[in-house]
Amino acid sequence: MGNKNISTNLSSLVKWLRVMGTWTPRTDLELETQVWSLQDLYERKKKRRIRIPRFQRGPVWDEDAKRKLINSILNNYPIGALLLFDNGNEVSVIDGLQRIQAIEQFMKTPAIYENSDDFLPDDYWKKVSRKWKQKEKTFKDAVHHLLKEKEHEEIDHLQAYRFQEEIEKYLQIRISDTQRRHLYDDLDSFIQTLSSMYSHVKEYKVPILKVSGDRSFLPTAFELINTRGTPLTKYQIFGATWSDFGVSISKAKGKEADLLDRIVDKVKERYDGWQKANWKLDFDISEIDKNNLSLYEFMLGYSLCLQDAFDYIPGDKNEPEVGFVSMFGYHACKVGTRKSVMGSDFTGIVLDSLSIPRTGGTEKAWKKNCGVISNHLLKVANLFYNAYEQIGREVDFLNKVKISSARSENTLYHMVCMANWMVTRNRSSVPPEVIKQRYVFDIIARMWSGTGDKRLFEQSKQSGYMKKIVPAEWDGIWKTFLREQEHTFDTERKALDNRQRIVLKAVYSCLQNVYQSHSTGIVFEDDHIFPIAGLNLIYETGGPINHIGNRSLIQKDPNRKKGSSLPHEYLRTKSGKTEERELKTFWGLNDNTLWREMTGVSKAIETAKSSNTAKDKKTARAAYLKFIKKRSEQMFGIMSTVLDI
Incomplete structure (x- = not known):
């Protein structure tokens, strides 16, 4: 299974490299294939030997997506190769951040995402709950609640009789020693099933593609990979590729300078959240300031500031990309306009609402960003056409852009x-x-x-x-x-x-x-x-x-x-x-x-x-x-x- 995945991904990577220019092997990149167990992956992450680059979108998978991944692992389905950049003793994640995060959470507290029902007899819970003289749902919920609070090591050493005592305490019931002996075998078989499942996950093998050499390859690789079927929203792809476009607003004074400081603070808070999730960053947060923000970071921070000012701007402080969708949407609608609406009074109203002077660099930055996005989207479009050999459809594409x-x-x-x-x-x-x-x-x-x-x-x-x-x-x-x-x-x-x-x-x-x-x-x-x-x-x-x-x-x-x-x-x-x-x-x-x-x-x-x-x-x-x-x-x-x- 692993070798087949490696071969497939190597073939795909060669195709990605073709879009970099005339087909010649790149000499500034080296590829190495490995196979890691999930236990190996978990230990590296726990020791902070896996970094997250600045262009990454951060952890965004919901619980259902994580649960589906774990279910694939339990059923021995392939989950695809992880693409990492080799930094020596550490690696940076190019593709696979969401999978690594889900695997880490499962390895730490496995009962959160496991579904042992698929591996138990159909009538297991019905029979056991009857013996405990409890409703099936009540008993099942109690068992899962207690398991979800346990870390992997605790479940590995869990003993049936101790678990019985925990269930009694949680349900606020008492059972006799005779009943306890009869119930022991049922709980013991359940615990053995869990241990077997977790052991399988630990030893599950995942193919690794390690790239070393020119670091400028990273954002491009991220973009190309995530336009080939990975469930990634378009604004996240553009957010990654926009990392090459800086936003620098010079001579900011007064309230405008204060706003820029707030934007920088919002961006730093986001990256600090990654660190609190035990991710090691591939960059130094302290070095981020208003002179080296990427376009994505500028818009993200701006959207969060607007969310603070206006309750009806969509977004959640825990999911800042939702607000960014709105900001990107406003900008993207202007692609191809001959008269930039960013020069209209809409910008002025926003600035007035934030108590920012309308003649300062912030308004100029909005106009500049609009042009950068317009040019960049066309650049991205050309890249996609080269990658998928759709030059013949150029006329159709231009008609769509015109419309x-x-x-x-x-x-x-x-x-x-x-x-x-x-x-x-x-x-x-x-x-x-x-x-x-x-x-x-x-x-x-x-x-x-x-x-x-x-x-x-x-x-x-x-x-x-x-x-x-x-x-x-x-x-x-x-x-x-x-x-x-x-x-x-x-x-x-x-x-x-x-x-x-x-x-x-x-x-x-x-x-x-x-x-x-x-x-x-x-x-x-x-x-x-x-x-x-x-x-x-x-x-x-x-x-x-x-x-x-x-x-x-x-x-x-x-x-x-x-x-x-x-x-x-x-x-x-x-x-x-x-x-x-x-x-x-x-x-x-x-x-x-x-x-x-x-x-x-x-x-x-x-x-x-x-x-x-x-x-x-x-x-x-x-x-x-x-x-x-x-x-x-x-x-x-x-x-x-x-x-x-």
Whole structure:
């Protein structure tokens, strides 16, 4: 079994090396194959002779994944080779971190992940619990609870009569000496089964590929390995490969410098958590500062700072990558944009909320990061195409990128997001003299000027549709702004790209929902705000596209004259429905499911708003975070489609 795995992985490694350039064997890397028992692996980890590199994602497997791995080992199934970098007396993990962590936990407290039921007679627990005069579930739970508290060495030396006493004490019962003698054999056979299972795990052999030489190979190897079937989310792959891109913000002063210090502290806390999990780091935490953060670390730390500032930014302090999904999602949506939205007031609002000057280096870093990510994603895409020999599909790939670019720039989901922010933060009154409000209209005008359809623009003014959806107190500034912007429209462009047309039509429905809703946000306490209007637009890539089929949001204007045409009515035509269907098929969207989920979240928030109880608030928050996380994960599926990975 071991030799076959080694051969397979060596063959794969040769393929990985081919993508480094013209096929010639690398002379700066040496390969060595070994076979370790899990006991060998456990002892090395316990003695801190296995390191974790800085580009690694950290321990992220859930309990179910760990249990499945242990079950594979117990059934003698192969679990794949571990790829390690040889540092002399120590090794660094390139691939296999999650497996090593699961194995270590099993070796330390094996009953956590074992499933002895598979190796016992079907009626074992039923017969034994009857002898103990206990319900089957009660007795079984008691045995497993006591075992889960024992370390490996304790179970190795566990004696049946001692274990009997522990069970009696736990169940608060007493049995006679005669009963104890009758029950001894049952418990003894159970303990022997456990010992046999654990002995098998100790001696289980796992193939090891040890690489030595050029350390710059490590992030590339991690990326290539984890795009070949290992269950690894795309943002974790990008997070690893982004380790080559540094973020340095010079001349930071005042509150901006304080924010950078907080970002660094968040990153250090994450790595400190790895050390507390008994991992030896391949780098010195004390050397990390604001001048040598990687792009991944910068965004991760930033997302954690935002989580501290806003309760509705998804994430868990124990699982920081969840918050990072949102940050990456916002950046990744901008890939291919000609005008970086990072230069818009969304960044300014975030900085204002964190009390950071808007003209400092932080905002520049956001813009710079957007460009770096854009270039890097294209670089990654090229690498994948070389690796999988898909050069022939280059045209298809470029078409997807082009569609993605148009979608990112013209869907205006970020415009709705910003409108939602503004209305939420100023829900009591929205005075026209507040100059920051102009950015909403600025983006609307920018979108229209980008599409160049003056007829559609004039039509919207004549129909009174925009006047209806904009609050009355904004009417003056709205009219003034339209007069200022009218000259910017390109009158020579006669036709719109079909996808831009659909997005343009759909935005009216979204705007109507944003501006007419009286529940754009609720404040539980301080800045604990739940945006309702445009809920799925904030972190969800699809933006208005996902609202195309939501007939509940596409309502006829009751004040419009008979025969007049509203822009969104195009969606009801045969060609409009065809385009809508094509878009949804391409992006894998299901608006009905999305709408049901969004409605459920909105109901939970409304319930919390009316009851104002801690329980309902907790339920609403959980539903909201679950929804946002799912939308963020969907975004990575879309990115995978675009990059064809």
